[in-house]
Amino acid sequence: MKASKKSFEEFKKEIPRYGDPKTLDYYEAHLRAYLDTYGIRLLNKTKKITDIINEEMALTSNPYLDIPIAKFTNEGLLLADVIKILKHFSDDAWQVIRPFPEWCSTTKSKSIILYSHSPCSTDYIAKRDYLYYQNFITFKKALKKILQSENSKKGKLIELKSPIIEFDDDKAIIKIGKLNVALPPYKNEHYFCRSAFEYPAKEPIDWSIIYEKMTGYYEAYYGKSLEIRENWRLVYDTMRAVNERIKEVINTNDNLFTWQEKTLKRNY
Numbered sequence: 001m002k003a004s005k006k007s008f009e010e011f012k013k014e015i016p017r018y019g020d021p022k023t024l025d026y027y028e029a030h031l032r033a034y035l036d037t038y039g040i041r042l043l044n045k046t047k048k049i050t051d052i053i054n055e056e057m058a059l060t061s062n063p064y065l066d067i068p069i070a071k072f073t074n075e076g077l078l079l080a081d082v083i084k085i086l087k088h089f090s091d092d093a094w095q096v097i098r099p100f101p102e103w104c105s106t107t108k109s110k111s112i113i114l115y116s117h118s119p120c121s122t123d124y125i126a127k128r129d130y131l132y133y134q135n136f137i138t139f140k141k142a143l144k145k146i147l148q149s150e151n152s153k154k155g156k157l158i159e160l161k162s163p164i165i166e167f168d169d170d171k172a173i174i175k176i177g178k179l180n181v182a183l184p185p186y187k188n189e190h191y192f193c194r195s196a197f198e199y200p201a202k203e204p205i206d207w208s209i210i211y212e213k214m215t216g217y218y219e220a221y222y223g224k225s226l227e228i229r230e231n232w233r234l235v236y237d238t239m240r241a242v243n244e245r246i247k248e249v250i251n252t253n254d255n256l257f258t259w260q261e262k263t264l265k266r267n268y
Helices: 008-017 024-038 040-059 069-073 079-090 123-154 188-196 207-215 229-249
Strands: 064-068 097-099 111-116 165-168 173-176 179-182 257-260 263-266
Touching: 024 040, 024 123, 040 064, 040 069, 040 079, 040 123, 040 229, 064 069, 069 079, 069 111, 079 111, 173 229, 179 229, 188 207, 188 229, 207 229, 207 263, 229 257
Parallel strands: none
Antiparallel strands: 064 111, 097 111, 165 173, 173 179, 257 263
């Protein structure tokens, strides 16, 4: 059977069978709670994920979305974050994206499989799915509204080339002009910056040098670090985490660090 083409208004009479549509205020309250707990970084990542899912929904009438991991990683998202956010929100706020029982949960998988409650299934469940899809749209509107509100508080964008940038190893702080970006002390981001700031800006640094400082796996004692994904990816993921942490504190679109061919450099 073809999917029902009825409008949401026409489905209203049968909504009590499937639940009430969520309001913008409902989702705003949820998202404000997440903002207070996890910070703006989680909501920015969630926005990217919902945009990708929405795009995939528009391309298929199949309620099972098989989304290549590259779709997420190309947008600067880490797979672990995508999985965490999908699990977190699918169980609570948006009520539209459900992880398929066999969806991927490891970096060995090439795609993430989701069950999408988009209005594209048989007439038997179209009414319920349409309600869920409307909730998804409302969730997106609430998310966009909150992000716009938070970003407007930050004022003018800052270019990282303008302020003086220093690293305080004792306090695990990146100083950007008069602002401080605190790092988790004695964790990967701290050790990453400790090593990276030993080199001048613009100077390329091989991933293995940073890896040694982060893990204590020194070439002089154990031989050169193996150039396997598990090793260099630790450095890459930590670099991205530092960039994201800076953007959470500083109103900037610039990356302090960039990566190319397993080599990184500090840009400013």
